[in-house]
Amino acid sequence: MKYHYSSMMDFIQPLPIAQLLNREEDPGQISFANGFPDPATFPVEELRAAFDRAFSRYGANALQYAPPEGLPSLREKICGQLKESGIRCELENVLLTQGGSQALDLIASMFLDRGDTILCENPTYTGAMGPFDMRDVNYIGIDVDQEGMDIDQAERALAEHPEVKFIYVIPDFQNPTGATLSLSRRRRLLELAEIYDMLIVEDSPYRELCFGEENLPSLKSMDRNGRVILLGTYSKILCPGLRLGWVVASKEIVSRMTALRIASDMQCSSINMYALDEYFEEADFAAHIRGLRRLYSEKKQCITDAMRRCFLENVRYTDPQGGIFLWLTLPPQVDAARLLRELVLPREHVAYLPGEGFYCRTPQKNTCRLNFSGCTVDQLETGIERLGRVFRQVL
Amino acid sequence: MKYHYSSMMDFIQPLPIAQLLNREEDPGQISFANGFPDPATFPVEELRAAFDRAFSRYGANALQYAPPEGLPSLREKICGQLKESGIRCELENVLLTQGGSQALDLIASMFLDRGDTILCENPTYTGAMGPFDMRDVNYIGIDVDQEGMDIDQAERALAEHPEVKFIYVIPDFQNPTGATLSLSRRRRLLELAEIYDMLIVEDSPYRELCFGEENLPSLKSMDRNGRVILLGTYSKILCPGLRLGWVVASKEIVSRMTALRIASDMQCSSINMYALDEYFEEADFAAHIRGLRRLYSEKKQCITDAMRRCFLENVRYTDPQGGIFLWLTLPPQVDAARLLRELVLPREHVAYLPGEGFYCRTPQKNTCRLNFSGCTVDQLETGIERLGRVFRQVL
Numbered sequence: 001m002k003y004h005y006s007s008m009m010d011f012i013q014p015l016p017i018a019q020l021l022n023r024e025e026d027p028g029q030i031s032f033a034n035g036f037p038d039p040a041t042f043p044v045e046e047l048r049a050a051f052d053r054a055f056s057r058y059g060a061n062a063l064q065y066a067p068p069e070g071l072p073s074l075r076e077k078i079c080g081q082l083k084e085s086g087i088r089c090e091l092e093n094v095l096l097t098q099g100g101s102q103a104l105d106l107i108a109s110m111f112l113d114r115g116d117t118i119l120c121e122n123p124t125y126t127g128a129m130g131p132f133d134m135r136d137v138n139y140i141g142i143d144v145d146q147e148g149m150d151i152d153q154a155e156r157a158l159a160e161h162p163e164v165k166f167i168y169v170i171p172d173f174q175n176p177t178g179a180t181l182s183l184s185r186r187r188r189l190l191e192l193a194e195i196y197d198m199l200i201v202e203d204s205p206y207r208e209l210c211f212g213e214e215n216l217p218s219l220k221s222m223d224r225n226g227r228v229i230l231l232g233t234y235s236k237i238l239c240p241g242l243r244l245g246w247v248v249a250s251k252e253i254v255s256r257m258t259a260l261r262i263a264s265d266m267q268c269s270s271i272n273m274y275a276l277d278e279y280f281e282e283a284d285f286a287a288h289i290r291g292l293r294r295l296y297s298e299k300k301q302c303i304t305d306a307m308r309r310c311f312l313e314n315v316r317y318t319d320p321q322g323g324i325f326l327w328l329t330l331p332p333q334v335d336a337a338r339l340l341r342e343l344v345l346p347r348e349h350v351a352y353l354p355g356e357g358f359y360c361r362t363p364q365k366n367t368c369r370l371n372f373s374g375c376t377v378d379q380l381e382t383g384i385e386r387l388g389r390v391f392r393q394v395l
Numbered sequence: 396m397k398y399h400y401s402s403m404m405d406f407i408q409p410l411p412i413a414q415l416l417n418r419e420e421d422p423g424q425i426s427f428a429n430g431f432p433d434p435a436t437f438p439v440e441e442l443r444a445a446f447d448r449a450f451s452r453y454g455a456n457a458l459q460y461a462p463p464e465g466l467p468s469l470r471e472k473i474c475g476q477l478k479e480s481g482i483r484c485e486l487e488n489v490l491l492t493q494g495g496s497q498a499l500d501l502i503a504s505m506f507l508d509r510g511d512t513i514l515c516e517n518p519t520y521t522g523a524m525g526p527f528d529m530r531d532v533n534y535i536g537i538d539v540d541q542e543g544m545d546i547d548q549a550e551r552a553l554a555e556h557p558e559v560k561f562i563y564v565i566p567d568f569q570n571p572t573g574a575t576l577s578l579s580r581r582r583r584l585l586e587l588a589e590i591y592d593m594l595i596v597e598d599s600p601y602r603e604l605c606f607g608e609e610n611l612p613s614l615k616s617m618d619r620n621g622r623v624i625l626l627g628t629y630s631k632i633l634c635p636g637l638r639l640g641w642v643v644a645s646k647e648i649v650s651r652m653t654a655l656r657i658a659s660d661m662q663c664s665s666i667n668m669y670a671l672d673e674y675f676e677e678a679d680f681a682a683h684i685r686g687l688r689r690l691y692s693e694k695k696q697c698i699t700d701a702m703r704r705c706f707l708e709n710v711r712y713t714d715p716q717g718g719i720f721l722w723l724t725l726p727p728q729v730d731a732a733r734l735l736r737e738l739v740l741p742r743e744h745v746a747y748l749p750g751e752g753f754y755c756r757t758p759q760k761n762t763c764r765l766n767f768s769g770c771t772v773d774q775l776e777t778g779i780e781r782l783g784r785v786f787r788q789v790l
Contacts, residue, residue, distance in 0.1 A: 005505055006511075039458070047450070048447065051446045060434035063437045063635070063636035064635060102660035111399070112401055113402050134658060199398070242458070242665075243660070263407060265493040267638070269638045271667070
């Protein structure tokens with residue numbers, strides 16, 4: 001039979017890029033394309049023990065339905081972790097989500113009617129554009145430089161567009177550019193949100209992965225009026241396979257979002273919440289994070305060193321101070337997607353994500369995103385050497 | 396600040412019933428209200444061992460991102476299980492979902508625009524009405540008798556309403572009434588779907604929990620044209636805490652639904668999928684199901700025996716041939732919600748779900764749903780004795 005889909009389905013892509021980059025068909029491929037954390041960092045034995053303790057301690061309860069907001073003891077621990085970042089929140093401010101991605105979908109459902117307008121960085125996270133696109137959103141994309149979102153441009157745009165429903169921003173080691181929103185811009189962004197009475201959605205999956213000593217204060221920590229919805233996840237700092245992330249927001253927003261979540265998929269996996277709670281009881285999570293920071297900082301150093309050796313001056317790249325991504329800008333005439341398809345993948349068996357997919361308006365086709373967390377140091381060096389070879393040949 | 400929600404949020408209830416029935420504040424309560432499986436049936440030790448094997452066998456891979464459709468080996472096992480029910484499907488027909496509830500939300504997103512019309516049983520599953528309500532659906536509710544949906548009424552409704560987007564039906568041991576759609580009605584429903592070119596959403600979480608020897612054939616097993624989307628879950632036949640359910644549908648629908656799911660929450664928990672796969676490798680799942688059938692059949696017998704002893708003839712109840720729910724009809728003048736609030740809960744510390752919430756049109760306020768899987772045999776008897784006492788006093 002012929003199916004009659006909702007109009008929402010017009011805006012959902014069947015992910016041709018993911019198909020193109022299928023590693024199973026190209027086992028020798030070195031991929032900078034995905035956003036995978038390094039699996040060697042997953043505390044497999046500690047998590048195995050945590051699951052085992054959860055089974056011993058809670059038995060069948062760990063397999064029964066659990067509160068849709070998430071286990072209270074786990075939410076309390078999240079409050080404790082956030083307190084160390086200067087964020088004051090209580091149990092009722094925290095909702096557990098199915099990774100960070102579900103939080104974006106819930107926020108889109110909660111605040112966006114079809115054709116609504118949001119303001120965001122340009123380029124921005126494609127995974128957020130999925131749920132936003134589904135609501136046929138009108139994007140106001142703001143340029144990103146080394147200090148993050150161009151705040152003057154944002155101010156002009158907000159003055160012109162009072163209809164903006166919220167500001168979506170990734171302030172820490174942004175996906176895809178790796179840029180960090182500077183302190184003065186953070187302050188101004190929050191001021192603008194006050195002046196124009198806007199919500200801010202602060203998406204911060206990489207915040208804990210800073211290479212320096214200290215992070216800049218999160219927007220949420222400076223929020224006095226329940227304007228900021230902060231999204232976090234354990235996908236990049238522990239492992240993605242538990243599908244556990246969280247939202248911190250005003251009690252009203254969390255309560256409404258919980259009702260929405262019940263209508264959507266009820267709750268996160270009970271056993272995973274109990275096991276994560278047990279993991280936090282026993283593990284030295286702070287030491288785990290320090291190890292991640294060291295490792296990813298070394299990997300970033302390794303990939304940028306290799307770039308310095310292998311790329312000519314016509315290839316520019318960002319130097320992120322944390323996170324897992326950096327951003328390449330090739331000479332203006334280059335189409336990075338075509339280059340990937342025609343040369344980089346088939347000849348050099350290297351994959352990156354063409355930058356065009358990250359733009360919510362007028363893509364710069366000469367850009368691409370490289371992930372450095374998922375590769376080994378050897379792969380980083382070899383991959384960049386191969387990329388450099390192609391670039392030198394064609395650029 | 397004052398938040399400006401999407402229009403969708405107008406249709407989301409903050410669940411006052413759930414608040415009212417909060418057991419934490421009434422520890423002596425006997426609750427027939429929820430839809431919990433009996434936790435004593437959860438194979439805790441086998442699942443603990445399955446998680447352990449998953450960690451040993453797959454290590455960090457079990458904690459990394461996994462395919463959004465679900466693990467191929469697990470989807471193959473689901474195909475195998477369905478084959479025994481006469482359903483032929485391949486890997487590409489199966490999508491793992493976050494319990495059965497997510498499947499309903501995905502289907503609502505995929506097929507419903509605001510104000511669209513669906514045809515369903517009246518009463519029907521409230522959990523499905525959550526995602527349907529959010530799309531401001533126009534319900535055509537069809538009466539339910541002992542043989543399930545009244546098919547003559549459905550035929551007249553379909554003839555009058557060619558705009559129906561799909562038929563939503565729970566053919567096996569329906570939630571909330573416990574009714575089973577008879578074989579002749581199954582055949583006619585499928586014929587009607589052919590004649591009026593409709594999709595059928597066959598929601599069947601309790602199918603394996605039949606008390607007799609054999610189930611009636613599922614609608615999906617009789618489907619020749621990709622008209623039926625079948626929803627299943629391990630929540631009621633293994634445990635809810637893994638949050639693992641599935642959709643079986645045509646390859647086109649599964650492929651579009653997977654793209655939608657990626658934009659929604661990416662995937663189910665990797666470790667849970669690996670562990671369930673390991674569980675199926677080692678466990679005698681068929682024997683587990685047989686045990687569940689025996690137990691729930693005994694519990695059903697116990698609760699209906701108690702009803703026969705404790706209720707007068709003015710209280711009618713269904714006698715389900717499987718599943719976990721039965722349905723009470725009190726004398727016409729009784730408001731079951733008010734009775735619960737004013738007498739049953741405060742005086743007898745018994746909870747049921749008032750039937751009014753299950754109706755998509757004109758509620759019958761003199762009805763209520765009783766779950767018999769979540770209580771022990773003692774609780775079933777004591778709970779019904781207490782209920783009988785109130786009923787004899789006030790009816």
